[in-house]
Amino acid sequence: MGPDQKAGGAAGRKAALTAPADGDGFSSSWERVGAERLHLRQRNNSNATAPVVMLHGLACSHRHLVPTAYAVRRHPVFLPDLLGFGLSDKPAAALDVGEHAQVIGALLDHLAIPPVGLVGCSFGAQVAAELTVRRPDLVASLILVGPTTDPTAASVQGQLRRLLLDLVGEDPRQARILAADIRDAGVRRILATLRHAVRHPMTATLGAITVPTLLVRGSADRIAPDTWLAKAGALMPQAQRLTIDRAAHNAVTTAGLRLGAAVEAFLGTGTDRPPPRAARVAA
Template sequence: MRLHVRERADLGSAQPAWVLLHGLAVSHRYLMPTAAALTASPTYVPDLPGFGLSGKPSRVFDPADHAHTVAAWMDAAGIAEAYVLGNSFGCQVAVELAVRRPDLVAALVLVGPTVDPAAPTAGGQIGRWLRDLLSEDPRQAGIIAADVRDAGPRRILGTLRHSVRHDMRRRLREVTAPTLVTRGEHDPIAPHRWISEAAALVRHGSTAQVPRAAHNAVTTAGDVVAAQATQFVAVHARAGRDLGEAR
């Protein structure tokens, strides 16, 4: 299967790479403002199977299937101990990757993670998505339309069903990587209460918020998301070095 990846690779950089994972019904396109702001490290933005410009498998992948594919690509590309940033459904894929292949994930940044247990159905998520549209920048419409066209309604609805069945609470408890959980200030899909709960479930969790943004903060406030993510991993990288020196 062909996997489409946008990348800014600097083979001379000593910094761990960033891997950015997109949400449901979208692609690499809406992550590019955040990717462009992560200037200090190699950065990779794949289209998950069935979405964007990647190949279209006959069946609809669940979060574990996507994590398996991302892990296989990272192995083939020689990417290990990366910083992994996911948005929305991409957070579920990122958490599966961190649980299944902790060697590939040095830190997690989860932006607006799904699925809030208070709205655990497809209908509940669609209702919140419609509310989110009221707070989003309408200039995103062209990007979203292209992404919906590429994925198709069958895959989008099938992925949504997989998303609401995925036990995010249980999987978060199994994450060992340092994790930042953040959200747009006006995000109805990932409310503040759920962000606090998600961060408390992981072993080393922190929270943040992106001012004036909604669910697609990675598009409308990419520079702020990138700054939060960079600051978070810098602190934890420093803490890891200090721990190693103490030993």
């Protein structure tokens, strides 16, 4: 049994379903950005270390990220629900990648926190990358987990096909989390956001990033294959790559303990030595 299947992983999954009630050090607030309210799940332990902001993927919410956030103990952690998802307001139209980045940038301005360690998962990685290019003053370092969209499958059909393949390797214990996330967003919004995702110029965006970056994927991730992360890494001379064994696309949910440790190590609090350019975390 791997570390993410032991008590720590179970506690993180349980904490994922707590909001909006307080629990396990996390609390919820609703922050107004323009005319809309964003739900923000946070554990602000007032540490002097850099805050960590995590952005969830498509058809997901902050819940999807809590198992990893639960394991990031040395940093204040902020988990916003993207507009239209989770417990945030639901505008009539789905936002594109740039619009989501603009909203998150405004949220960080509102919170008035120091430059962050920004973690983006899947579609959230696209938003994180876009925000880093648009507002480098807000981002100290960047961690992209299972980033979309691989140009070799940059279509709605291509992404759905990969999603079905990936489901075979996913841990069924995340089903309650994913069901709640899909219920909150709605299928129509999810598909509209997917259409925006496949049109976003992720390759060009990655090439414009200059902050220290860690590219992460699960070894069984069928949505973000190793060939795609190798190409992404080649665009970013400052980037390092990390593979998490026995994890599929939703590593932030199913491998939270290992990914949380990797986040802390990359941000410089878990180790005094930087990881090698390409590394692997065993199960």
